[in-house]
Amino acid sequence: MFTQVEQIQNRMSPEALDQLSRIFAPREVAVPVQDPMEGLCVTPDGEIRFYGEGKFANRQVDGKRVYLSSGDGGLNWSFHEVDSDLRLGRCLYAEGCDLYIKFVSVEDTETDRHIPALQQYAKGTFALLSNGGPDSTEYSVYKVNDNHMHIFRQLLYFPEIHRLLTVSQFDDMDGDTSAVLYSDDFGKTWTTLALPRLPKREITPPDKWIRWQNYSCEPTVVQLDGAKLQIVFRTSYNFHYQYVSEDYGETWSKPFPTDFHGTLTMPLLKRLSNGNLLFLWCNTQPLPELSPEEYPLPLSNWEKEGIHEIVFTNRDANHAAISDDNGKTWHGFREMALNPIRNHADFRSAGQKQEGLDKSVHQFECVELPLGKVLVAYGQNSACRRIIIFDPAWLLENERREDFLTGTTNVSTHTYLTSVPGVIRGYHAHCSWNRTDGPVLMPDPDGNYREALYLTRVNDPRLFSQAQGVVWNFPATHSGTVTFMAHLSAAGLTVCLTDHWYNPIDTEVMSEAPISFVLDETCAETGTWIPITVFFQPGNYSVTVNTKPIIRSSIISASVYGLSYLHIQSREPIPGTGSYVRDFYAFNR
Numbered sequence: 001m002f003t004q005v006e007q008i009q010n011r012m013s014p015e016a017l018d019q020l021s022r023i024f025a026p027r028e029v030a031v032p033v034q035d036p037m038e039g040l041c042v043t044p045d046g047e048i049r050f051y052g053e054g055k056f057a058n059r060q061v062d063g064k065r066v067y068l069s070s071g072d073g074g075l076n077w078s079f080h081e082v083d084s085d086l087r088l089g090r091c092l093y094a095e096g097c098d099l100y101i102k103f104v105s106v107e108d109t110e111t112d113r114h115i116p117a118l119q120q121y122a123k124g125t126f127a128l129l130s131n132g133g134p135d136s137t138e139y140s141v142y143k144v145n146d147n148h149m150h151i152f153r154q155l156l157y158f159p160e161i162h163r164l165l166t167v168s169q170f171d172d173m174d175g176d177t178s179a180v181l182y183s184d185d186f187g188k189t190w191t192t193l194a195l196p197r198l199p200k201r202e203i204t205p206p207d208k209w210i211r212w213q214n215y216s217c218e219p220t221v222v223q224l225d226g227a228k229l230q231i232v233f234r235t236s237y238n239f240h241y242q243y244v245s246e247d248y249g250e251t252w253s254k255p256f257p258t259d260f261h262g263t264l265t266m267p268l269l270k271r272l273s274n275g276n277l278l279f280l281w282c283n284t285q286p287l288p289e290l291s292p293e294e295y296p297l298p299l300s301n302w303e304k305e306g307i308h309e310i311v312f313t314n315r316d317a318n319h320a321a322i323s324d325d326n327g328k329t330w331h332g333f334r335e336m337a338l339n340p341i342r343n344h345a346d347f348r349s350a351g352q353k354q355e356g357l358d359k360s361v362h363q364f365e366c367v368e369l370p371l372g373k374v375l376v377a378y379g380q381n382s383a384c385r386r387i388i389i390f391d392p393a394w395l396l397e398n399e400r401r402e403d404f405l406t407g408t409t410n411v412s413t414h415t416y417l418t419s420v421p422g423v424i425r426g427y428h429a430h431c432s433w434n435r436t437d438g439p440v441l442m443p444d445p446d447g448n449y450r451e452a453l454y455l456t457r458v459n460d461p462r463l464f465s466q467a468q469g470v471v472w473n474f475p476a477t478h479s480g481t482v483t484f485m486a487h488l489s490a491a492g493l494t495v496c497l498t499d500h501w502y503n504p505i506d507t508e509v510m511s512e513a514p515i516s517f518v519l520d521e522t523c524a525e526t527g528t529w530i531p532i533t534v535f536f537q538p539g540n541y542s543v544t545v546n547t548k549p550i551i552r553s554s555i556i557s558a559s560v561y562g563l564s565y566l567h568i569q570s571r572e573p574i575p576g577t578g579s580y581v582r583d584f585y586a587f588n589r
Contacts, residue, residue, distance in 0.1 A: 004095060005273055007046035008073050009370035016072040021371050026336050026390040029375075030077040033066050035355070035385055036377035037151055037266075040365040041090045044133045047071050048367060050377060050387065051090035051134075054081070056355055065089060074367075074375040074389055086116065086137040088130055092155035094164055100136070101155060101187055102128040103168070107148040117141045125149040125168075129187045144181060144190040153268070153365060154221055156229075158248055162186070165249045167219040167231055170194075176217035178233050182249050195219075195243055198255055201236040206288040206508045210306030211236045214264055216255065222269040222277060224326050232258055232267045238285060240267050259560040260321075261285060261500040263314055268364040272374070277323040278392060280364040280376060283333060283564075284501040286314035288508055297420055310421050312431040315360030316342040317412060317473075317501045318378055321561070322395045332395030333476035333499070333564040336376065337361045341383050343414045345436045351383030357432035359384045399587035400474040404441060404451060412471040413438040413453070415505050416464040438468040438504050439570075445487055445580060446529065452485075455493065455570040456578025468578075469504030469569035474586035476564035479537040481587055484566070487529050487580035492520025496567040497534060497541075499559040509567050514555045515541050518571070523550045536563065537589075 002010065009017070032039060034052025042048055047069055054064040065082040067090075082089060091102040105125045106118055117139075118126060124146045130139035149168040156165045165182040180193040197215035219233040231243040231252070240262045243252045260267070265282040272278055290310050292299050302308040316339040321332040339361050341350045351359055358380040365377045374392060379385030402410055415438040444450040455468045474482070482497060496502075496513035510516045515536060524530055524545045533544045536555065543551040568581055 003273065004042050004046075004093060005368050005370055007044065008042065008048065008367075009046070011046040011071055012073050012370065016075055017370065019075055020073050020369065020373055020389070023373060023389050024391045025394050026388045028386050028388050029074055030068060030070075030387040031382055032377050032379075032385050032387055033068055033079070035358075035380045036363050036365040038153060038365075039090055040367060040377050041134055042093060042367060043135065048074050048375065049090070049134060051082075056352070056382070073369050073373075074387065077387075084137065088128060088132070088134055088136045088139055091128070091130070091134055092152060092166070093133075094155050094157040096157045096159050097162075097164075097186065098131060099157075099164075099186060100130045100133050101164075102130075102139075103144070103149070103152040103166070104128060105148045105150055123148065127183075127187050127190065140188075142188050142190075145192045147179075147192070149179065149181075151218055156221065156223055158223070161248055163248055165221070165229075167221045169217045169219065175213060175215045178216040178219040178231065178243075180221075180231070180245075180249050180252065193249075193252065195231070195252055196254055198235055198237070198241060203289075208291040208294070209289045209310060211289055212264060212307070212309040212312070216241070218266040220267050220269045222271050230269070230327065232260070232269055232279075234262070234264065234266055236264060238263055240281065264309075264312070265315060265362040266364060268366060270366045270368070270374070272368055272372075272392070274372065275324070276392065277327055278366070278374065279321045279323070279330065280336070280366060280378070281319055282315060282317060282362045282501075283319040284314040284317055285503075285506075287311045287503050287506055295421070296418060299421065303421055311433075313416065313433060313503055314501070315339070315362045315380075315431050316414070318361045318364070319501075320376075320390075320392075320395055321476075322392050330561050331476065333473075333561060334395055334397075335473040335501075336388065336390070337378065337386065338410070338412060339384055342412065343408075343435065343437050345434075347434045348419075348432050351381040355381045360431055361385075395475070397475050398477070399585070401586075402472055402584040404453060404582060407441065408453070410472070411453075412501070412504050413440075413469070415468060417462055418464050433464075436463075439470055442580070444582075450582070452487065452580040452582040454578050454580055455568065456489075457491075457570050457576070465505040465507070467505045467507055467570055469506075469567060470581065471501060471504050472566045472584050473501070473564055474566065475588065476562040477588040478559070478562040479589045480563065481589060482534045482536075482566055483583075483585045484532055484568075484581055485529050485583045486519060486524070486532050488519060488521070488524055488526045489577040489579045490521045490526055491571045491576045491579075492518060492524075492526075493579050493581070494518055494569045494571055495532070495534075496569075497536065497563045498565045498567055499561065499563050501565060502567055504567075504569070507569070509569070512557075513567065514557050514559050514563060516556075517543055517551055517553075519545075520571070535589075
């Protein structure tokens, strides 16, 4: 019996394997036909597929199931319509017992129109079992439970006890609940465990209002060691939370926080064939939530009552980290992708209208490829979602530089327009605040045909904030050096080093970052280019200007996995001539 990675490799040509071997940093290879969540799978002969609904595929096939397929390890893709509603379609593979399972929910009188065998049922969740994979028209149907469950992304098999296990969620009037489902008879009967939920997240400074409440949803599961399993899930808090089981999933701990930042976004854990763990998530934090009284535009009852957020601004960057010791330590914390339309001046109108207003790079699915590579699908809306391939060794690089020769491709600089947060144009706005460029590249003041990033206060009543900022990611480290060139005005800049992404215009970062300081005329020469160097190690840091030390101080808060972000912002509320920055460089010491 071949592993799934071997199945993919067996159908690849030597030329395709050579092309795959050359991929290191993330490379885009396709646009999924639907938002990743439950679309990615591999056929028994190693073809990679991504399933979706035709209405999301930007093609004239509304009302049909469609899929992308790749027969060469994800390098090239072709578009197909499913030729029969009898076909199983996207399903999960239980590595080790050669079993494919499609989980389908039927609620009230609604049935999955692609599965005729379910027409007789009024409600519930069902497991469709097959040995033939996505093209199979022969499968057995077994009832799992009476709940309407959704988001099945992983299926584990423990051969030592012959147990299948997956995770999912169901929603009721009280909110979302993560659940574990396991079977000890190869999918014929299932035990369902509803996991304890987090309490409601109350208003916590600097937030001035209630966030959208996610209690426990979009769980991801991995086997750590023997009978020990871990689930990580999405929350309304500033961190992902987790459950742990010591008995192959029969009992679980109460929820407790992980060390991974992440708010209202989907995580994904993946065990690779070399034993390493891969974690995909959005290492980001939204702007502080506003109170209804201070927001300048009318709000819907959803926003006023805290059912949905007013400010939702943390889905424009996603990240990857890797562990070689079962999650005890993690490395990388690198941006896999930035939202390609993050600066779009008419963000709400970009992309396909039928797909709604969610336009982000959160939500993940993953398949391991030959030669140690991984394929990741992520994002919402065809304007933003992508399929990429990268080598996990890329996460272990120890330096990065940015010279802006490719523009602002590799940094976050956007700012937000004052936008209607509620239901507009027939869709809920959700994470679709309109935005525009913040700092832009301007001619170097030295007149040398170079460009530099210009940050200034902008007195524009259309903007939500007058501040401008730039956010740049580098490989996470506890001991490192970050350098850049600055051409300062009298007002100067605020500079922060952090362990996660903040919005470029977030003025709270100065008080929350482990390292923060001001560069202005009191400590640095203005009107000329000067090198700025930050040295940091556990417990303390120093800053030099033109090799002259100006700051030696303690790091105000510990970062579990090291620092990975440079955040530079124009100083508010001081107006005046702006400052320039260029030539970012970071390396691990």
